[in-house]
Amino acid sequence: QSALTQPASVSGSPGQSITISCTGTSSDIGGYNYVSWYQQHPGKAPKLMIYDVSNRPSGVSNRFSGSKSGNTASLTISGLQAEDEADYYCSSYISAGTLVVFGGGTKLTVL
């Protein structure tokens, strides 16, 4: 069981927007602005999409955005495209023990 909770799957049609939630506790998401999101296509390495809750690395499309409210972080993808179909993982710093925790991953299907 993962430390952070994500929906197992989400889907949307091309052009639509979807949001993936990631729920933790006050020891991780709620206590720090160190939430990051990773995209992983099958057989490939993860790719950083969002860091520090809402910052986008250079080269990542502005269709990807992140936010946080309380103990829940969210990744929103607008204008869905076929190439967005992938697994998405949230991650957070945690103040005790492990230091870095992940969600179990969300499989995004573009219909």
Add this chain to the structure above:
Amino acid sequence: EVQLVESGGGLVQPGRSLRLSCTASGFTFGEHAMSWFRQAPGKGLEWVGFIRSKVFGGTIEYAASVKGRFTISRDDSKNSAYLHMDSLKTEDTAVYYCTRGGGRYCSGGSCYSRWWFDPWGQGTLVTVSS
């Protein structure tokens, strides 16, 4: 281009050891903490541990699941990080990734926490089986 390349994976028997290497290019390796993650077949990502830069003492942190069995090290002269795995178990079977990031980072006189990981290497598969 910022790049990380892992090597050293393979098939190993339970109880044996294996050392993975991660070679970096395209950035000043010594300024950054380096982290290791793993992903078991069909499963999610798991943090293994990280080693701080020399500026922050080069100290190391491990996940509880590997503490005492795995050792992370670095050789800044070779732009490389290493993951030495002892007493391997079948449940250590996974793709192992090295990444840049973890802990504190200083640049241009400013320091900040860098709890994001980028880039990631291509990964190297470790299979523990008899």
